[in-house]
Amino acid sequence: MDPIVLDGVGFAFPGLPPLLHDVNLTVGEGEVVALVGPTGCGKSTLLHICAGVIPHFITGELTGDVHVFGTNTRETSLARIAADIGTVTQDPENQLFNLIVADEIAWGMENRGFERSEIRRGLDGALEFFRIPHLRDRITYDLSGGEKQRVVLSANYAPAPKLFLLDDPTSQLDPIGAQQVLIGIQALAESGHTILVVESKLEEIWSLVDRVVLLNDGTIQLDAPRDQLDRHLDTFIEANVPLPQLVELGARLRARGDSVPVLPPDPDGAALLLKDMRVTPVAADTRASSARETRVRVQSISYTYPPPRRTQALIGIDLEVPAGSVLGVVGQNGSGKTTLARCLSGHLKPNSGSVRVDGKDVQRMSVRERAATVGYVFQNPDHQIFKDPVVEDVVYGPMNLGATRAKAMESAERVLRALDLWEVRSLHPFRLSKGGRQRLAIASIAVMQPPVLIIDEPTTGQDLQESHAIMSLLVDLAREVGQTVIVITHAMHLVAAHCDLMAALCDGRLIAFGPPDQVFRDEALLRRTYVKPPAVTALGNRLGMEPRPLTLEDALERLAGPSLKVAGG
Amino acid sequence: MRPLYQFSGQDSFLHRLDPRTKLIFVLCYLLISFLVPQPWVLFFLLIAAIWFLAGIPPTEYYPFLLLMLPIMVAITLVHIFLIEGGPYFWTAHLGPVHISASSPGLQVGLDLGFRLGTMGLAFTLFAMTTEPFQWGMSMYRWGLPYKVAFMFAFAIRLYPLIQEEFLVIQRALKARGSNALSSFNPFVFFPGVVTSAVPLGLGAIRRSQDIAMAMELRGLNLPDELGRPRVLFRDVRLRPIDIVLMCVCVGSLVALFGVRQLTNWLPR
Numbered sequence: 048m049d050p051i052v053l054d055g056v057g058f059a060f061p062g063l064p065p066l067l068h069d070v071n072l073t074v075g076e077g078e079v080v081a082l083v084g085p086t087g088c089g090k091s092t093l094l095h096i097c098a099g100v101i102p103h104f105i106t107g108e109l110t111g112d113v114h115v116f117g118t119n120t121r122e123t124s125l126a127r128i129a130a131d132i133g134t135v136t137q138d139p140e141n142q143l144f145n146l147i148v149a150d151e152i153a154w155g156m157e158n159r160g161f162e163r164s165e166i167r168r169g170l171d172g173a174l175e176f177f178r179i180p181h182l183r184d185r186i187t188y189d190l191s192g193g194e195k196q197r198v199v200l201s202a203n204y205a206p207a208p209k210l211f212l213l214d215d216p217t218s219q220l221d222p223i224g225a226q227q228v229l230i231g232i233q234a235l236a237e238s239g240h241t242i243l244v245v246e247s248k249l250e251e252i253w254s255l256v257d258r259v260v261l262l263n264d265g266t267i268q269l270d271a272p273r274d275q276l277d278r279h280l281d282t283f284i285e286a287n288v289p290l291p292q293l294v295e296l297g298a299r300l301r302a303r304g305d306s307v308p309v310l311p312p313d314p315d316g317a318a319l320l321l322k323d324m325r326v327t328p329v330a331a332d333t334r335a336s337s338a339r340e341t342r343v344r345v346q347s348i349s350y351t352y353p354p355p356r357r358t359q360a361l362i363g364i365d366l367e368v369p370a371g372s373v374l375g376v377v378g379q380n381g382s383g384k385t386t387l388a389r390c391l392s393g394h395l396k397p398n399s400g401s402v403r404v405d406g407k408d409v410q411r412m413s414v415r416e417r418a419a420t421v422g423y424v425f426q427n428p429d430h431q432i433f434k435d436p437v438v439e440d441v442v443y444g445p446m447n448l449g450a451t452r453a454k455a456m457e458s459a460e461r462v463l464r465a466l467d468l469w470e471v472r473s474l475h476p477f478r479l480s481k482g483g484r485q486r487l488a489i490a491s492i493a494v495m496q497p498p499v500l501i502i503d504e505p506t507t508g509q510d511l512q513e514s515h516a517i518m519s520l521l522v523d524l525a526r527e528v529g530q531t532v533i534v535i536t537h538a539m540h541l542v543a544a545h546c547d548l549m550a551a552l553c554d555g556r557l558i559a560f561g562p563p564d565q566v567f568r569d570e571a572l573l574r575r576t577y578v579k580p581p582a583v584t585a586l587g588n589r590l591g592m593e594p595r596p597l598t599l600e601d602a603l604e605r606l607a608g609p610s611l612k613v614a615g616g
Numbered sequence: 617m618r619p620l621y622q623f624s625g626q627d628s629f630l631h632r633l634d635p636r637t638k639l640i641f642v643l644c645y646l647l648i649s650f651l652v653p654q655p656w657v658l659f660f661l662l663i664a665a666i667w668f669l670a671g672i673p674p675t676e677y678y679p680f681l682l683l684m685l686p687i688m689v690a691i692t693l694v695h696i697f698l699i700e701g702g703p704y705f706w707t708a709h710l711g712p713v714h715i716s717a718s719s720p721g722l723q724v725g726l727d728l729g730f731r732l733g734t735m736g737l738a739f740t741l742f743a744m745t746t747e748p749f750q751w752g753m754s755m756y757r758w759g760l761p762y763k764v765a766f767m768f769a770f771a772i773r774l775y776p777l778i779q780e781e782f783l784v785i786q787r788a789l790k791a792r793g794s795n796a797l798s799s800f801n802p803f804v805f806f807p808g809v810v811t812s813a814v815p816l817g818l819g820a821i822r823r824s825q826d827i828a829m830a831m832e833l834r835g836l837n838l839p840d841e842l843g844r845p846r847v848l849f850r851d852v853r854l855r856p857i858d859i860v861l862m863c864v865c866v867g868s869l870v871a872l873f874g875v876r877q878l879t880n881w882l883p884r
Contacts, residue, residue, distance in 0.1 A: 447793030
């Protein structure tokens with residue numbers, strides 16, 4: 048019996064046009080199916096339908112038939128449907144209800160009425176399976192994001208469900224956390240579980256999936272085996288869904304007429320297949336080469352959190368960031384990125400050293416002066432929405448700084464237009480999409496025109512197009528207004544494509560600083576902080592391309608055609 | 617710095633006690649603080665108990681102490697100036713208004729301030745050494761329906777998250793040029809609280825919906841659906857030491873009350 052059969056399924060939220068229509072999908076036993084699509088296309092909604100959340104928990108107009116293990120989900124309760132399914136969503140924080148890890152994992156089995164001996168076996172088995180026996184007695188809110196998500200996976204695995212529904216489980220994790228969770232998903236796939244997974248980083252689960260289903264415009268646009276995806280490149284480009292960089296590179300080289308085989312997503316494998324390609328030398332990237340005056344000067348700052356944490360978060364950081372440049376700060380969680388950003392913005396006072404903006408010490412500034420000098424956009428846009436409607440939220444900051452309403456409105460209009468929010472200025476901010484709220488958070492700070500703008504993870508949960516749009520906007524601010532933009536991010540392809548400089552932190556120390564083209568060369572050094580260069584840059588490292596390609600287009604430009612000799616390498 | 621009232625997650629004598637024992641202790645302690653003449657002794661005894669029996673030094677919960685300090689000082693000041701009767705240690709005449717600070721007022725104010733501090737500290741001891749799950753399950757053992765007891769424990773587990781969220785919102789407000797939540801001026805502070813309530817409230821609503829859905833998916837209602845009893849993997853049971861300590865607490869309270877009724881040693 049197939050675990051999931053969707054027959055002509057459609058869904059509309061009350062009062063809204065249909066989000067899904069004519070969805071036909073069958074997931075066979077033991078299959079691993081990846082569900083991809085642009086932001087807002089209904090991927091999570093489709094998972095909710097498979098899990099029985101729709102129609103039992105979330106209401107709306109559901110049409111067609113949904114069968115899970117042969118049972119029509121309309122005809123049974125959510126509790127009974129869920130008994131055979133393990134569901135993991137994006138934010139682990141919303142899936143942990145107990146304080147101690149062992150209680151969390153045991154909870155699902157308690158609810159199913161397992162005997163104590165069975166619960167003990169299930170608990171030990173789940174801890175072993177996901178390689179987390181050391182977390183057994185830990186407090187859940189003290190764990191890292193990756194550890195939390197593995198606990199959630201274990202808690203879903205322990206009652207031995209037959210089907211797993213995974214909704215972008217790595218999207219809110221740092222590289223090491225995502226890697227830990229992916230190892231867990233790999234173990235699930237290898238042990239024959241049926242998995243339907245929404246994953247924005249297809250590259251990461253490439254080796255696990257049997258089929259990829261592309262959801263676009265409310266319906267399934269493509270359902271194809273993984274190894275045939277590169278034949279559908281145009282469909283993916285049209286849907287604005289990225290294929291793994293090197294898979295796409297291979298497809299585009301072939302489309303150009305080059306005779307290259309299907310490339311794997313890993314740079315080592317692809318480099319072997321492309322080692323005979325001719326590499327055309329091009330002029331070096333001059334993004335960061337023009338001399339500009341220093342705007343932010345960080346001198347030997349160190350910071351240790353007070354007890355009981357006592358973590359040495361920053362150790363002797365020295366940094367100079369020019370005016371009008373975009374700096375990407377990278378590193379695994381706990382490497383000191385956010386602490387550095389808080390010291391730069393004056394929210395934390397370093398134990399030693401100083402941070403100066405245009406020569407002024409940020410610690411000597413008042414709250415208002417700091418807000419006007421160093422803008423800080425936090426990771427979650429929902430924490431920064433204070434007023435209704437959108438335009439009022441934007442003028443709130445300038446008016447706090449003493450601007451007249453007319454002046455604040457004038458600035459707000461300019462920023463809202465630049466961020467494509469002017470048309471929605473009268474809406475409640477929470478009616479905007481996540482991408483819209485993220486742009487609003489940036490607008491609310493950018494409107495105060497601080498010389499330095501710090502943005503924590505500006506592209507979390509955004510699709511490729513939205514991510515590039517936000518980063519392009521930040522680059523425009525740097526180029527046109529002369530602001531220094533500092534972006535904390537885990538998205539290396541965005542750092543490569545948009546940042547002039549990058550700083551890699553590891554255990555509170557700055558281990559690399561410079562233009563991305565230079566920093567991405569030392570992969571061994573970056574591995575210490577779980578940073579991997581974009582696949583095309585890593586390929587460039589292996590093929591000795593000069594300068595290193597930072598985007599897919601760079602790589603296409605430099606791979607000139609078949610030859611037995613690598614020119615300029 | 618530990619957020620206020622957060623479980624400390626250590627293993628100590630106090631952590632191992634049953635939540636019911638600690639609850640009885642806290643209740644008896646509160647009543648005893650009204651019976652003894654020098655509540656400041658109880659205040660410092662409790663700090664020592666938290667330190668030596670739970671392994672939590674005051675540095676880990678100093679925000680609570682800092683929060684209590686202005687309240688204790690305010691209570692003392694009010695009593696100094698409101699309670700009349702000599703001896704007075706300071707007097708002033710502002711036209712027709714006669715202001716004097718009395719020694720009995722100081723005594724009563726300090727007593728009340730420390731009593732309040734002791735009460736808050738007793739609850740802090742309970743919160744820092746009692747795992748919410750055990751607390752919830754012990755109430756379940758005392759007859760509270762499972763779902764109510766679990767939700768109660770879960771609400772406590774959620775509290776530090778909300779507190780952290782509040783700190784982020786406070787920083788976000790500062791980033792917008794508003795220092796309202798750090799202001800001592802009530803006309804600035806309270807509008808700031810209202811402003812921050814928007815993201816905090818909406819975030820809490822969204823989070824609670826996601827959590828409720830996740831609980832359903834993990835089988836919260838399955839025992840009712842299947843008509844099968846829920847099994848508790850980690851049960852909570854009273855140990856002999858718990859029963860002994862409960863008896864000591866109640867016995868001490870009764871004894872002190874008796875002494876107070878029969879002698880003049882304790883204040884009335």
